[in-house]
Amino acid sequence: MPKLIHLIIGLGLIVGGCNAASLQPKVEVGAEVLLDEHLPKLEGKRVGLVMNPTARVGGSHMLDTLLARDVNVTALFAPEHGFRGDVGAGETIKEGIDQDTGLPVYSLYGSTRKPTSEMLDSVDILLFDMQDVGARFYTYNATMGNVLEAAAADSVPVWVLDRPNPAGGKLISGWMMQKQHQSFVGRYSIPMVHGMTLGELAKMIVGEQWVNSAGQAQLKVIPMEGWKRSMKWPQTGLEWIPPSPNLPTFEHAFIYLGTVFFEGINISEGRGTSDPFLKIGSPTTKLTSNHIAELRRLFSGVQVERISFMPQSMPGKAPHPDFEGQRCYGLEIQVTDPNRFDPVKLGAKLLRVMMDATPNAELNNYIQKLVGINKSELLSQLDNEAYLKTWKQTARKFAEQRKPYLIYD
Template identity: 75%
Template sequence: MHKSTLLACVILSLFTVTCSFSQFESSVKVGAEVLLEEHLYELEGKRVGLVMNPTARVKGSHMLDTLLASDVNVTALFAPEHGFRGDVGAGEKIEDGVDQATGLPVFSLYGETKKPTPEMLEKVDLLLFDMQDVGGRFYTYNVTLGNIISAAAPQDVPVWVLDRPNPAGGELISGWMMQKEHQSFVGRYPIPMVHGMTLGELAKMMVAEQWIKNANEAEVKVIPMKGWERSMRWRQTGLQWIPPSPNLPTFEHGFVYLGTVLFEGVNISEGRGTSDPFLKIGAPGTKLNSGHIARLRRSFSGINVERISFTPQAIPGKARHPDFEDERCHGVEIQITDPTRFDPVLFGTTLLAVMLDATPEAELNDFVQKLSGIDKKMLLDQLQEKTYLENWEKTRKEFGKQRSPYLLY
């Protein structure tokens, strides 16, 4: 083949790949985009409240700005954990206030009350809920959604859920089922640690299954996505990752978090106070050997584990007082090479067993029960006897059947 012809073929091939990628990038339309294209007229004449955070974006623009520019009468903002603007650290109390950019009132859903009061709801005729979830039961946005629906129902305020992808995909179901005695704001519903559902699907399920108060009175409308498939991990959606909280700066952090979140219930650092929370795990007294690392590498593909040392430090807005602040910790750094090839909950649980073995002073605290959903003694027993996989498989089958009527994709 002539060189010029070959060059032309290469350029054409690259152009084709680029075009295909460009089309793939826009293949998923989130519920917010569908709302703007198909349902905006339904908001005319209504006082609209927004339950959102910085992830509520379409093509780079925040929904608050887009709706105001479209002359939608936005009358109130509601702030979940981390705040409406996403500048509040994990677990930090949020106060009512005023949004400086717009002058609109901001009502806290993560302070003295975690649900809207009747007085707050007097300002709205309809609520739009739009937040990016990470796919874990312990991520508080699903409980906030339930609280919103429950509080709005007796006030005759409809709730519209603008659906977004589950970053971990819609097929992965993993981890322990929540036991009733360990329910809390980081795990209220009887679902597995990783449920494989979108928040729109969960909204339908929590109403139909009567998991929330006032379910019979609730008026919930889900604006579904277009183009999303259950097999997709986040990278395959082509959507930009907007951190759903300060300590999950990338999809990789959010994906591994689904398993390494368990370290929030152990006196071992989960990496807060470093550049890679949930990807760096360790403690001052941890002594890993080559066998520990070999076990992790041998057991999982799509992920790499390296021994490291790190020193957690206070980071405003991310880690005010991290565990082992200014102390040298020894542990592992996790690097993802292919998120489709491993289960992050299984990895996190295996890593927990390894780190407990390598850290003589390590102890589980009661918070691990709220995260895992089971008693900490039972958790330790299952780790030692390696019986949790049987438990998870039973949960996967039973919950997979139970959730089936509520799936939208």
């Protein structure tokens, strides 16, 4: 009977009722597939883990699961936010010892951003497992490229344990990264939102030779089972584990794809509140009813309301946020249907509206690293909405370029 109930739930039926729901079957992530099918291949290997708290299966971290299965884990590598995920955005990750296991933790988000030969001395194979959000400016893809590059130079195989793109595999949006603005928050010539999983992107990084020694890379992607490009996160049946402290839910992560613009302007993106990236504003913003009406007319699938909020310091999440302790005026966004809007288009429109409503609004140079183009070009395109045509052309071109590297559908 338990197996039957599990099957019914997996098919999306409501147990105890007479109506069937249109839920998708649960996705099996690459880490699960590894445990089910590939674990014997790790026997006798010294295994290094590039992971964070999202590397979980059945409620347990992969580190604990692998150790329980007698896998010889010898080194841990920490990306932005840390191996345990308790470090705020942009904060330096320190090397040390994992208190739970006694294993060495090497920082990949400090003065050294890729494994050194010394770090890899005790490693025969690297397992990379992290939940991404599907954005070029989210640093986990740059960390993955650095790992692939370092491992290739030292002849260390890398297995990427694939996980879903929360925004799905069809949405391609935003500007292409221009070479002069490439950085750790925008390493590759891809759109702002690329519609790929990290496993697919790893294949592309190697195939397009975007890292040194790509020809020597020993990359293996462990694909998911049951994931389709049409799926956004709620359809996967998976538990949301925050990939970073300021993305506590899928809704925060989905809106972040667009409201990330506000990290490049003197308007708060909501850090220091309960809803980062869903709240935006500043002490001098003065929104009108016309501003709100315009946003509501242009976008369905979201609700937009005028609010005020006061950012507060949150250690480990938002230490000393912009406008700390000051009353900010702006917008709160609620996602009602993520299938009905493009969050990047919403973000661009919000940026234009908020700049219009904020007398002292000023872009900083960081915006160029986020969007991938010059500030002057950005302002020009926002004024006449020329970006809509640009993004459409970019999406069409990139969709063709990425085809050889797609795993699903």
